[in-house]
Amino acid sequence: MTRQIDYYFTTFSPFSYLAGDGLERIAAEAGAEIRYKPVDLMRIFDATGGVKPAERSLQRQEYRLQELRRARDKTGLEMNLKPAFAPANPMPSSYAIIAADKAGGGDLGLLVRLFLRACWAEERNIAEDEVVRDCLGKAGFDPALADSGLLLGAETMMRYTDEALAAGVFGAPFYIVDGTERFWGQDRLEDLRAHLEGRL
Numbered sequence: 001m002t003r004q005i006d007y008y009f010t011t012f013s014p015f016s017y018l019a020g021d022g023l024e025r026i027a028a029e030a031g032a033e034i035r036y037k038p039v040d041l042m043r044i045f046d047a048t049g050g051v052k053p054a055e056r057s058l059q060r061q062e063y064r065l066q067e068l069r070r071a072r073d074k075t076g077l078e079m080n081l082k083p084a085f086a087p088a089n090p091m092p093s094s095y096a097i098i099a100a101d102k103a104g105g106g107d108l109g110l111l112v113r114l115f116l117r118a119c120w121a122e123e124r125n126i127a128e129d130e131v132v133r134d135c136l137g138k139a140g141f142d143p144a145l146a147d148s149g150l151l152l153g154a155e156t157m158m159r160y161t162d163e164a165l166a167a168g169v170f171g172a173p174f175y176i177v178d179g180t181e182r183f184w185g186q187d188r189l190e191d192l193r194a195h196l197e198g199r200l
């Protein structure tokens with residue numbers, strides 16, 4: 001039976017960006033299927049006792065920046081630690097991902113990474129229609145998907161967020177294998193790999 005990885009994320013999460021294509025490579029090696037599920041992370045924070053980054057203490061904000069710098073340097077990914085458009089409104093890009101998933105024909109993992117890169121490396125506003133269309137096209141989808149499925153996108157994102165909370169999600173990126181084994185953060189991807197290989 002094909003293993004399932006539910007990937008809960010938001011398109012403005014720096015740690016989701018820092019995961020790069022690691023999840024996709026691990027899933028391909030294991031023959032696992034990734035189900036991409038954008039969520040309302042602010043609602044998840046509110047429901048699970050999390051504090052939004054801008055509302056955290058100065059000590060926590062400063063430490064977060066150091067963590068981001070170290071993670072960036074380890075991955076070699078280009079990254080602006082204080083991008084012009086973060087946190088951006090994630091709804092347009094999230095709805096586009098949901099519409100693209102339904103339509104098929106492109107690379108959904110690439111689309112997610114393109115939105116994250118636009119935010120964290122390219123100083124682009126992922127809430128803007130032009131950026132959404134550009135990312136859709138580059139990932140092999142019809143850019144016109146940016147204009148469709150708003151109601152479906154809103155309903156699906158709400159359902160994914162409800163599902164995430166019921167499954168124990170409290171941050172992003174969050175990966176759940178076969179509905180039971182949970183991994184939080186891009187720095188747990190090697191643990192996810194080990195679990196898929198039966199070593200953990």
